[in-house]
Amino acid sequence: MILLWSMEKENNTVSGEKNENSNSKGLIFWAGLSFVIPLTLIYFYSYSQHKISISGIELKKIFLEEKQEKRAILSASTQQSEEQSSLLHSSKLDTIFDPSPEQGERNLNDIEYTKTWNFGSNLDTTAQRILLMGDSECGGLCYQLNDYCQQNGHKLVLSFVWNSASIYNFAYSDTVNKIIEEFKPTYVFLVVGLNELYSKDIANRTSAAKLMAEKLSGIPYTWVGPANFMKDYGINNAFKLSAQEGTFYPTLNLTIPKGGDKRHPSQEGYKIWMDSLAVWVETKAKYKIKLAPPVKRNRHYRSRLINLNAAEYRGY
Amino acid sequence: MFQDLFTYNTKEPWFFTEYSFLLVFGIFLLLYALVVNNKQWKKIYIILFSLFFYYKSSGPFIGLFALMILSDYIFAHFIYKKEGRAKKLLLFLSLLYSLSFLLYFKYSNFFISNFNSILGTEFELNNLFLPIGISFYTFQSISYLMDVYRKEIPPAKNFTDYVFYMTFFPHLVAGPIVRAKDFLPQIEKPQIIRLSLYKESLLRIIVGLLKKLFIADYLGKYVEIIHQGPDGFTGGENLLSMYAYSFQIYFDFSGYSDIAIGIALLLGYRLKENFDNPYGARNITSFWRKWHISLSLWLRDYIYIPLGGNRKGVFNTYLFLFITMLVGGLWHGADWRFVFWGMAHGIALILHKGWTHFFPKQSEKWYYKILGIIITFHFVGILWIFFRATSFESAFLSINQIFTATSWIDFQGFWMTRPEVMYLLAFSSIIVFTSQKWKQKIIDKIYLIPTFFWIILIAIALQIILQFKDDVVEPFIYFQF
Numbered sequence: 001m002i003l004l005w006s007m008e009k010e011n012n013t014v015s016g017e018k019n020e021n022s023n024s025k026g027l028i029f030w031a032g033l034s035f036v037i038p039l040t041l042i043y044f045y046s047y048s049q050h051k052i053s054i055s056g057i058e059l060k061k062i063f064l065e066e067k068q069e070k071r072a073i074l075s076a077s078t079q080q081s082e083e084q085s086s087l088l089h090s091s092k093l094d095t096i097f098d099p100s101p102e103q104g105e106r107n108l109n110d111i112e113y114t115k116t117w118n119f120g121s122n123l124d125t126t127a128q129r130i131l132l133m134g135d136s137e138c139g140g141l142c143y144q145l146n147d148y149c150q151q152n153g154h155k156l157v158l159s160f161v162w163n164s165a166s167i168y169n170f171a172y173s174d175t176v177n178k179i180i181e182e183f184k185p186t187y188v189f190l191v192v193g194l195n196e197l198y199s200k201d202i203a204n205r206t207s208a209a210k211l212m213a214e215k216l217s218g219i220p221y222t223w224v225g226p227a228n229f230m231k232d233y234g235i236n237n238a239f240k241l242s243a244q245e246g247t248f249y250p251t252l253n254l255t256i257p258k259g260g261d262k263r264h265p266s267q268e269g270y271k272i273w274m275d276s277l278a279v280w281v282e283t284k285a286k287y288k289i290k291l292a293p294p295v296k297r298n299r300h301y302r303s304r305l306i307n308l309n310a311a312e313y314r315g316y
Numbered sequence: 317m318f319q320d321l322f323t324y325n326t327k328e329p330w331f332f333t334e335y336s337f338l339l340v341f342g343i344f345l346l347l348y349a350l351v352v353n354n355k356q357w358k359k360i361y362i363i364l365f366s367l368f369f370y371y372k373s374s375g376p377f378i379g380l381f382a383l384m385i386l387s388d389y390i391f392a393h394f395i396y397k398k399e400g401r402a403k404k405l406l407l408f409l410s411l412l413y414s415l416s417f418l419l420y421f422k423y424s425n426f427f428i429s430n431f432n433s434i435l436g437t438e439f440e441l442n443n444l445f446l447p448i449g450i451s452f453y454t455f456q457s458i459s460y461l462m463d464v465y466r467k468e469i470p471p472a473k474n475f476t477d478y479v480f481y482m483t484f485f486p487h488l489v490a491g492p493i494v495r496a497k498d499f500l501p502q503i504e505k506p507q508i509i510r511l512s513l514y515k516e517s518l519l520r521i522i523v524g525l526l527k528k529l530f531i532a533d534y535l536g537k538y539v540e541i542i543h544q545g546p547d548g549f550t551g552g553e554n555l556l557s558m559y560a561y562s563f564q565i566y567f568d569f570s571g572y573s574d575i576a577i578g579i580a581l582l583l584g585y586r587l588k589e590n591f592d593n594p595y596g597a598r599n600i601t602s603f604w605r606k607w608h609i610s611l612s613l614w615l616r617d618y619i620y621i622p623l624g625g626n627r628k629g630v631f632n633t634y635l636f637l638f639i640t641m642l643v644g645g646l647w648h649g650a651d652w653r654f655v656f657w658g659m660a661h662g663i664a665l666i667l668h669k670g671w672t673h674f675f676p677k678q679s680e681k682w683y684y685k686i687l688g689i690i691i692t693f694h695f696v697g698i699l700w701i702f703f704r705a706t707s708f709e710s711a712f713l714s715i716n717q718i719f720t721a722t723s724w725i726d727f728q729g730f731w732m733t734r735p736e737v738m739y740l741l742a743f744s745s746i747i748v749f750t751s752q753k754w755k756q757k758i759i760d761k762i763y764l765i766p767t768f769f770w771i772i773l774i775a776i777a778l779q780i781i782l783q784f785k786d787d788v789v790e791p792f793i794y795f796q797f
Contacts, residue, residue, distance in 0.1 A: 024509055024510060024511075025349045025350075025353070026349075027509055027510070027511065027514050028345055028348055028349040028509055028582070029345070030514075030767070030771075031345050031514055031517075031518065032342045032344070032345030032346035032347075032348070032349065033342070033346070033771065034342070034518065034771045034774050035338050035339065035341060035342025035345065035774065036339065036342035036343060036346065037771060037775075038771065038774050038775035038778050038779075039335055039338055039339040039342060039778065041775070042335065042775075042778060042779065042782070043335075043339070057783075059779060059782075059783070060779075060782045060783050061782070062782065198537060198540070198541050200537070262545045262547055263549075
């Protein structure tokens with residue numbers, strides 16, 4: 001305070017030549033402190049384990065945690081991909097599905113999903129009541145899943161297409177609960193993420209994804225990641241970490257042809273996607289169900305389909 | 317951490333927006349207070365910090381920069397002493413030498429790829445990394461040599477002064493392009509740092525940080541999404557992306573200039589303003605007097621006027637204007653998109669000059685003013701698409717979407733799905749279209765805040781930025797030029 005007082009005095013009085021022509025050292029020193037004190041506090045807080053909230057809003061840190069977490073994820077995924085790559089190299093032959101005469105042909109795109117997880121081979125071959133829900137990509141995938149359901153004796157009870165929806169819509173609304181309550185599915189496919197590939201509020205979306213995973217707990221499910229035509233900022237990782245182990249199918253590894261709008265897969269793309277997903281569900285998923293490739297494609301779609309738009313109906 | 321602080325990291329070069337820089341800058345100021353009243357020590361202290369700053373931003377290219385400074389200094393002294401043909405020859409050699417670095421690092425691949433495509437050759441492209449700020453300090457070097465040649469200024473009194481002028485870190489990596497004749501006299505007679513100057517400089521720094529990290533970076537995320545594939549988005553989304561980029565580039569660059577001016581002021585040196593409410597311009601000529609002023613003036617003084625300016629007839633005036641803008645476009649980047657951008661601005665300036673020739677009196681009616689602002693803003697905005705797009709094709713796709721696939725429904729949907737972008741666009745519009753008079757009134761109120769509370773103001777601003785900014789800070793757009 002003495003420093004400040006002398007500084008103000010020095011600047012507000014024009015009492016002598018020395019004052020007129022020399023800089024206020026105190027003022028420059030104070031300017032330095034104006035940066036050093038707040039930044040030291042911010043760094044100190046960022047490195048500490050404590051979290052401070054003001055009116056319920058948590059003060060953010062200088063991303064040290066996220067940087068460390070990202071590095072950990074990056075190093076884990078690099079390690080995992082290296083492991084996968086070596087396993088893939090040694091086990092390609094095992095993974096080629098041998099189609100029975102009653103089944104269609106498998107797409108060889110699925111080879112890369114081998115050896116990711118090993119939950120045993122408890123394939124549930126009973127008929128399922130399947131619920132497919134998700135964003136607009138679900139609107140293209142439902143016709144392919146319809147073919148698979150008819151081939152394998154499952155009933156596609158509902159395709160719930162929520163255009164432009166994000167994880168927030170699914171997690172924070174009771175729409176999903178109501179649908180599950182009404183249609184009583186025994187297996188759920190959730191396809192979400194296309195509309196949030198560029199989102200960087202990963203922490204918030206991870207919370208929503210965890211809530212969504214909780215909603216689905218008790219029902220066997222597979223969470224299908226979005227078809228990535230462009231890089232994402234971590235939403236796939238957030239979903240993968242939030243879903244139960246072995247329930248997240250990372251579509252981003254697939255090469256899928258684009259549709260005319262350049263944002264969604266083409267018809268051929270949806271076919272490739274569904275074929276690959278089916279192999280993964282049968283062989284690698286935590287909840288394996290029978291999804292043999294259909295002999296006949298483009299069957300008549302007989303299931304219920306609900307089409308909503310998040311721009312008009314947010315759900316919360 | 318401390319080891320990282322003193323080494324150059326290609327993935328994390330130093331920007332003014334890095335909190336680590338601001339912390340080190342704060343410490344630098346604490347020590348600066350000790351040497352501020354000793355002219356020689358002050359110069360040396362600032363030079364050392366500037367070199368350290370450039371090393372943290374560009375690493376080994378500091379050697380290249382040092383070489384350019386040394387050669388310019390020597391050339392300038394010879395140029396000043398000589399007369400006649402020897403003088404011209406020396407100027408030519410010195411300019412060629414200064415420009416050679418820029419030509420090699422920035423334009424060699426551009427020439428090779430065009431050469432290959434025209435003649436069908438297969439010369440390999442160089443794997444080059446553009447030294448940060450090279451376009452800016454090369455232009456500064458040219459202006460110094462030219463001014464000495466024209467005898468507008470004498471060469472720097474001593475080597476220290478010239479190094480100080482060239483390396484002064486606030487303007488080093490992204491301008492404003494500082495002229496020796498404006499800056500060298502200040503070295504001997506810097507401004508006295510008083511309370512008003514202290515407040516002005518801190519406010520410039522805070523405003524600059526908020527412009528860059530709070531507005532520009534956020535809008536940049538949306539722009540990036542659209543430009544990944546503009547034909548996959550509606551016309552409305554493309555149109556909003558055009559607005560978003562217009563604001564992004566303004567807040568990004570003017571934010572940088574604000575920080576640079578603020579930092580320089582704290583040290584006692586005043587850099588010239590680089591922006592003057594450019595989107596409030598009523599016509600394209602006025603826009604170029606308000607946008608990146610230091611570059612516009614440089615182009616005028618070292619290209620347009622030496623070519624002949626308006627002294628050689630109407631046709632030549634227009635031709636020189638066109639060439640000047642073409643060079644301006646090429647300065648921004650070695651790509652035909654920038655050449656096209658420069659040419660389009662050149663044509664617009666010619667058309668406007670022609671218009672004022674036939675209609676010299678500008679209407680002062682308010683609706684004409686607004687109409688002029690709207691037309692100018694949209695013209696500039698459409699050309700920004702070429703600046704931002706990844707290719708010509710992508711730019712035309714975006715423009716095509718705007719003109720053929722825009723409907724009111726797009727905006728309703730957009731409002732529902734991306735309200736935060738709409739809020740930010742509205743907020744940005746208010747800032748850029750509000751007159752300077754009103755802004756000054758707000759600034760005057762802020763200056764009334766007592767000195768002690770400025771530290772709290774900075775703390776709040778830094779934490780607000782942290783609350784809203786992304787974990788990935790985009791480099792300043794003008795760092796690439």
